[in-house]
Amino acid sequence: MITEITVEQILAGYNDQAALSDAYTIPAPWYVDPRIAELERHTVFSKTWQVIGRVDQVEKPGQFVTATVAGEPMVAVRGNDDILRAFYNVCRHHAAAVVTEPCGQASILHCPYHGWNYGLDGSLKGMPEFDGVKNFERKDNGLVPVKVDTWETLVFVNLDPHAGSLQDFLGGLVTGKSLSITTSTAAITCRICTKA
Numbered sequence: 001m002i003t004e005i006t007v008e009q010i011l012a013g014y015n016d017q018a019a020l021s022d023a024y025t026i027p028a029p030w031y032v033d034p035r036i037a038e039l040e041r042h043t044v045f046s047k048t049w050q051v052i053g054r055v056d057q058v059e060k061p062g063q064f065v066t067a068t069v070a071g072e073p074m075v076a077v078r079g080n081d082d083i084l085r086a087f088y089n090v091c092r093h094h095a096a097a098v099v100t101e102p103c104g105q106a107s108i109l110h111c112p113y114h115g116w117n118y119g120l121d122g123s124l125k126g127m128p129e130f131d132g133v134k135n136f137e138r139k140d141n142g143l144v145p146v147k148v149d150t151w152e153t154l155v156f157v158n159l160d161p162h163a164g165s166l167q168d169f170l171g172g173l174v175t176g177k178s179l180s181i182t183t184s185t186a187a188i189t190c191r192i193c194t195k196a
């Protein structure tokens with residue numbers, strides 16, 4: 001009988017306290033075991049600042065960019081008040097994706113499933129055929145916000161409502177100019193919004 005190696009055993013297979021001269025590459029399961037990916041999702045990607053787009057994609061009111069962070073659909077959108085906000089891209093009706101394009105510009109966020117409309121500030125504006133529904137407060141059913149910030153050319157979100165600032169997260173990076181940004185953004189280029 002083959003006994004599956006536990007996550008604890010996988011993690012114990014690497015000594016992160018080893019001196020540099022004794023260091024070695026992390027074990028293969030850290031790259032391929034879905035349990036490690038899930039652990040990372042919960043402990044790293046859902047609690048740290050993650051890039052979801054470029055600042056030039058959300059420069060103007062109504063411009064938005066979508067992405068998935070830690071398995072959660074996100075949308076960042078510039079409001080008419082010029083404030084950049086980010087939300088879970090999940091309709092408060094039946095949880096469909098409200099914004100289905102990778103990026104673009106809109107005057108309102110329109111859920112394609114049953115037509116609920118949200119303002120660029122995430123507030124619920126309209127619900128077709130919803131008249132007469134009791135115990136429903138429109139003001140309590142806007143898109144759920146997440147932390148958003150920018151640095152240099154990049155837009156970041158953080159799913160942890162208690163997270164520290166992006167500036168603290170980046171630490172010394174924010175005081176220096178990193179030429180590597182050019183290569184970092186290549187992976188998140190939106191084919192629709194990319195300027196020629």
Ligand code: FES
Pocket residue numbers: 091092093094095096111112113114115116
């Ligand atoms: S799921 Fe969005 S309107 Fe129904």
